[in-house]
Amino acid sequence: MALLRNDPAPLGTVLLLPGDGIGPEVMGEVRRIMDWFAKRQGISFETDEDLVGGTSFDRHGTPLTDTVMAKAQAADAVLFGAVGGPRYDDLPFEQKPERGLLRLRKELGLFANLRPAKVFDALVDSSSLKPELVRGLDIMILRELTGGIYFGEPRGIETLPDGQRRGINTQVYTTSEIVRVAKVGFELARQRDRRVCSVEKANVMESGVLWREEVQKLRDAEYPDVELMHMYADNCAMQLVRQPKQFDVIVTDNLFGDLLSDCAAMLTGSLGMLPSASLGAPGPDGRRKALYEPVHGSAPDIAGRGQANPIAMLQSFSMMLRYSFDQGAAADLLDQAIGRVLTGGLRTADIMQDGMARVSTSTMGEAIVRELDKAAS
Ligand code: NAD
Secondary structure: OOOOOOOOOEEEEEEEEEEOOOHHHHHHHHHHHHHHHHHHHOOEEEEEEOOOOHHHHHHHOOOOOHHHHHHHHHOOEEEEEEOOOHHHOOOOHHHOHHHHHHHHHHHOOOOEEEEEEEOOHHHHHHOOOOHHHHOOOEEEEEEEOOOHHHOOOOOEEEEOOOOOEEEEOOOOOOHHHHHHHHHHHHHHHHOOOOEEEEEEOOOOOHHHHHHHHHHHHHHHHHOOOOEEEEEEHHHHHHHHHHOHHHOOEEEEOHHHHHHHHHHHHHHHOOHHHOEEEEEEEEOOOOOEEEEEEEOOOOOOOOOOOOOOOOHHHHHHHHHHHHHOOOOHHHHHHHHHHHHHHHHOOEEOHHHOOOOOEEOOHHHHHHHHHHHHHHHHO
């Protein structure tokens, strides 16, 4: 039976966690866009909203309560704003706002971090690279998030018999850790240009040799339709600034992904434009645990002034539509509306350029809705 446009059946459950600083401001614009999709496209969600970070600490004495954790476990997707602020800087480690986010990532088992680096035509001049290198850029960096050297044992600082001190961290990956993140990479590539570049340092690290072998084996067995190439991490860093458009999906470990995703982020120019997704294992219904959040923090320097750029948060919502709910067409509609608003000359302060019109957070959101209206009518 066709859905009535004013009475859509929800596609699933979404938990909104706006957090601190500009988090609630940019989440407000997501709500505006969600309302539009519900009313105009019949794409709706059952939503709940709760506290995380400093606002949760203020109310409950903890950055994430067990109740909110349980809601996140039960939801099909979590939309997260940002946490933190100077008021909380002196709190003990366990009570800091960021611990709320870390707990969510850990207990939801989010092992795959997706960071797209996409350049809107209107913003090619914001990049630190020449316009011709980044015009039309659309790459995806997939970083393993829960293994590798940041978690490997043994670790620590020890004192040697001769009095010197030695710092130790261990890079360690098992086949299952490699295979599960590589699968996400191949699946992503199938929704894009069907090309994966797997990145490690197999020339000097055994964990890199294993990574390379397992990714190749998986591709040959299950994803023969996806083109796979291997690259050393140092070369990949160089290629990202030399010729970034050669990539489609880059899949790499926790440490290299940390560096390469920040490097790729700068190709796009502004922190206020960068979305991300973190995915876990598929549940019985095939849907993966998922948390979507902008890369930026709570920006206390501009919080409460209506200056925040909502686009990173809105693109995180767009990623949610695409990856959690298989609504690629709706995600495209939103991405294109954002592109047209930028082409029309509207800018929040962080991406302001000569000759453009500077607008507030909500004016940007309203303009995107107007573009959605035009596209849908
Ligand atoms: P930040 O990302 O909050 O801000 C860095 C700079 O970018 C600031 O000048 C800010 O005004 C600007 N900026 C960031 N997002 C913007 C947006 N959407 N629109 C316009 N300008 C934007 O990083 P920071 O200043 O290092 O950290 C501030 C707080 O956020 C700290 O408490 C930090 O721990 C926390 N933080 C949280 C997260 C998260 O929640 N995932 C991530 C990073 C930092």
